[in-house]
Amino acid sequence: EVQLVESGGGLVQPGGSLRLSCAASGFTFSSYEMNWVRQAPGKGLEWVSYISSSGSTIYYADSVKGRFTISRDNAKNSLYLQMNSLRAEDTAVYYCARGGVAATLPYWGQGTLVTVSS
Amino acid sequence: DIQMTQSPSSVSASVGDRVTITCRASQGISSWLAWYQQKPGKAPKLLIYAASSLQSGVPSRFSGSGSGTDFTLTISSLQPEDFATYYCQQANSFPPGFTFGPGTKVDIK
Numbered sequence: 001e002v003q004l005v006e007s008g009g010g011l012v013q014p015g016g017s018l019r020l021s022c023a024a025s026g027f028t029f030s031s032y033e034m035n036w037v038r039q040a041p042g043k044g045l046e047w048v049s050y051i052s053s054s055g056s057t058i059y060y061a062d063s064v065k066g067r068f069t070i071s072r073d074n075a076k077n078s079l080y081l082q083m084n085s086l087r088a089e090d091t092a093v094y095y096c097a098r099g100g101v102a103a104t105l106p107y108w109g110q111g112t113l114v115t116v117s118s
Numbered sequence: 119d120i121q122m123t124q125s126p127s128s129v130s131a132s133v134g135d136r137v138t139i140t141c142r143a144s145q146g147i148s149s150w151l152a153w154y155q156q157k158p159g160k161a162p163k164l165l166i167y168a169a170s171s172l173q174s175g176v177p178s179r180f181s182g183s184g185s186g187t188d189f190t191l192t193i194s195s196l197q198p199e200d201f202a203t204y205y206c207q208q209a210n211s212f213p214p215g216f217t218f219g220p221g222t223k224v225d226i227k
Contacts (some may be wrong), residue, residue, distance in 0.1 A: 035216075045162065046152075047206055047216040059214035095161055101211030102168040103216070104152045108161035 002026040002107045004096050009112030014100070016086050016116070022079040022096030022109055030074035031053075033099030036081050038092035039111075049081065064090075086116045120144050120211050122219035124204075130227040137193045139204055139222045146186045147210035153182055153191045156221075157202045165204075166191065193224075200223055 008020040021032070036048040048074050049070040050059040058070055069082040093111040100106035121144040131137050141151065149169040154162040165175045166182035169189055179194040193200055206219040 032190075036136065045156075045207075045218040045222045047218070050213070050215065061215055098176075100164070100167070102171075103212045104153070104164055104207070105154075105162070105216075106164045106167075106173065108163075108226045110161060 002098065004098065004107060004114040006094065006096055006108035006109045009094065011113045011115045011117065012086055013118050014087060014116055017084045018080070018086065018114060019079040020094055020096075020112060020114070022084065024064075024079065024098070026075045027098070029072075029077040032109060034070075034072060034079045035097045035099060036070060036079075036094060037097055037108075038090075038094045038103065039093040040089075042056075043092075046092075050084075051079070060116075066089045083114070086114075088116050090114060120147060120208055120217055122206055122208055122217050124192050124206060124219040124222050126222060127220065128214060128225065129224040130225055131196050132227045133196055133198055135196045135227075137196050137200075137224060139191045139206075139224075141184075141189045141191070142190075142208035143195050143208055143210075150205045150208055150210035150212075151182075151184070151189050152209065153180075154205045155200075155202045156205065162205065163216045196224070217218045 003025045005023045005085040051070045059093045071080045095111045096109045097105040123142045125140045140164045153166040156162040169194045203221045203223045
């Protein structure tokens, strides 16, 4: 069974940093593309970042470019999101999601809440 | 950038009703469209990919159609567990990224 478990969320002040982790199991992690998607409270879904299976190709949404860094450790079956210079508008539940056929996201974690507030 | 719109933004329906949700892309995306269902406090669940292909394990009352700029998700006979918010997602412009529609909430009439 595919499982994705996020951790690392919490309360942080504006301008602060946080590192999210996503532990994967139930599939060959090194063979799949991974993504981060977020959802602000009461709002819709926003794609944040993509990383290829090897980690050699990375993309970011314009809203986080230059502030967030996605990475992965295939030996540890783990995905990461380093978030710097956090803003109030980054407050959201952050999901890790595995890539699938036709550029879809068939598997998602349960999400971790990041709150940026003073 | 490709923008996605959905209509209606919300719909009230009864168990057994046929429900249709529309998603429109600001430019043609061929069949690069998926549909997700999300219940409160839960992660989204993939229902349909490539506009009309049913994801494994999804009930056959869900169906998708369309290509180019206009797409629909149809629930043929609404069940109690189908009350949720539905999002479309385009992947034609991937890379670099995905774009989701704003969502359609289906609630109880």
